[in-house]
Amino acid sequence: MSAPEAERLARVGLSLLTEPGDPRVAAVVGEVGAQALYANVLQQRADRPSREIRDDAASRTGGKDPAGELADAARAGLRFVVPGDTEWPDQLDDLAHVPVLQQRGGPPLGLWVKGPLRLDALARSVAVVGSRSATTYGADAAAELAAVVARAGCPVVSGAAFGIDQAAHRGALGGGGQTVAVLACGADRIYPQAHRDLLEHLAREGAVVSETAPGGAPMRIRFLSRNRIIAALTSGTVLVEAAVRSGALNTANWASRLQRPLMGVPGPITSAPSQGVHQLLRAGAATLVTSGAEVLEVVAPMGEHVVEEPRGRERSRDRLSTKDQQVLDAVPVQRSVGTDSIARTAGLAMLTVASALDRLRAGGFVERVEDGWRLAALAHE
């Protein structure tokens, strides 16, 4: 199923004329529809051909009309997915119901997509985000989590920045899973340049996505808009490393507003890139996770992924009586000793100790040797 062509073109037109994430645009589109708003904008331009407005529009569109822009984009391998398309990820509509943050908000007009992965396959995706200035610890943690999550069939979504973003994609690809980059600039652009290979790989095998029209520059405000798309596309956000004022906290904030599970990976308290995560954990805003399995447990439908808590080996000595444990504790680790010595150490009568040693020998905890008793292999661990 596809949205009507007029609807798509109106959204392309608005995408060319407005800034991504402008909450006024989303609000009016929500109220009167994209076609009505686009018609109004065109009418305004015709009615008030002031130089400033003409310039603004010309600067934005580069003089292109929506159909021409769409055709150009298609030639560059991009499609514009809008509400009404089968591929439209319905979860984005939740953005209509949450308050504006840093003057950004609302569902996007559509998403420009490059790559074979369909956006409607992202219902169970997981965002793995964090600091550009990640530590090797953080990058490794992100890659490992992303690998486990992607291997379990949950696509990973992140930005395309250095640090955690890059590590998340690397991990997901290494895990043989699917991964998606959401950009602040146009989906046809390579930013940062150093990630050309990564972005080209994602455009071939996964998807590169942006709300910004093709050719759009990666501006600061567009990162704020982009972050809400990452949070809204996914069924949960994992924050791996984020300094106190990291942009990743903005994504985390969007996840919370959207009531999507927000998870945080702890790190050393001495590590500045973990401070922002620790703050969220302390505030109770995020759940502490230490593995991909724990992430899956949070985002997956109930009971599908239940993590078995790691636990120490069940020591058979725990099944001993208190008195037998007391006697066992009195047998030294490195040498053999007599019953009298064990009795003195344990503070028990020799007869009591003798019976206990018998039981402990039967249980394989101690061995009788020439000059007394010593620990058997089992008790050594």
Next chain:
Amino acid sequence: MSAPEAERLARVGLSLLTEPGDPRVAAVVGEVGAQALYANVLQQRADRPSREIRDDAASRTGGKDPAGELADAARAGLRFVVPGDTEWPDQLDDLAHVPVLQQRGGPPLGLWVKGPLRLDALARSVAVVGSRSATTYGADAAAELAAVVARAGCPVVSGAAFGIDQAAHRGALGGGGQTVAVLACGADRIYPQAHRDLLEHLAREGAVVSETAPGGAPMRIRFLSRNRIIAALTSGTVLVEAAVRSGALNTANWASRLQRPLMGVPGPITSAPSQGVHQLLRAGAATLVTSGAEVLEVVAPMGEHVVEEPRGRERSRDRLSTKDQQVLDAVPVQRSVGTDSIARTAGLAMLTVASALDRLRAGGFVERVEDGWRLAALAHE
């Protein structure tokens, strides 16, 4: 104020004849009093002089009577603090109201103490505990936390083991504060031997404390008993590193039972010694703390220690309008550019950009140069 001498002697007698933390002893003492129980035990021994009981008693007491033991202890610099003494730390009485754990429980009969620090000064103390096999990260974190806590006038309480215990004492001493070691063996013993200097230092300047009678050996079961004393003496317990089956989790468990605040210091998810802490944090059993100040905030009376959350520098750019920010973002970092180029990058009309640049120049964000505009120092951070 002192407890009556007969009461003290009865408790010494029971301390010599029973295992520390035996919940039956605590229960009967709670019901009929120490003197009645001690009289009954002596009567039993007289009535049933079986060889085993005689041996048990002789082995425990080494043949000493309570008064003789007390005199010997005093010569070794130890006192036996019991309920009724002014020095008795009332918070230990809470142990009467919590369930038994691993067959240990109840308030102690008394505490053997070596050192000038009075136990009634521990009402606002903080336990800092963790793994013997600590990492340098964990040890440094423990020392730093303990230093801050001790410097604020809250004595630090720990064991005397390698790893976190040792680091906590070192930190508290380095912070110029008071610190207390609670031992599983007699307070007159040096265990582990490598900590002779530390224990002697604490006995001179702080306190070395034990529920186990002087001379008693450090047995496994006594560590379990000892852990409840650490948790009960203090107004909160900080767990720094603890592997999944660390003994420190037993102390944490006691703190929870006693409804004392339990805090956990996170660490790398790749670090086995942090796994146990992360589990407690995930379970919601402990509060995540990253600094001594945060610990004080948890244990101190309301409002006395309020931690100011670290935050990034307030960037003055946050006070700019969206459009001005958009223009500022379009000014490149390393070179100067013309208004036309900025307008293209920002996707705005040149007139709009020109007005914004004027405002940005007034705010000190950009500078006019020969060939256009460049970022002023302020905008660089």
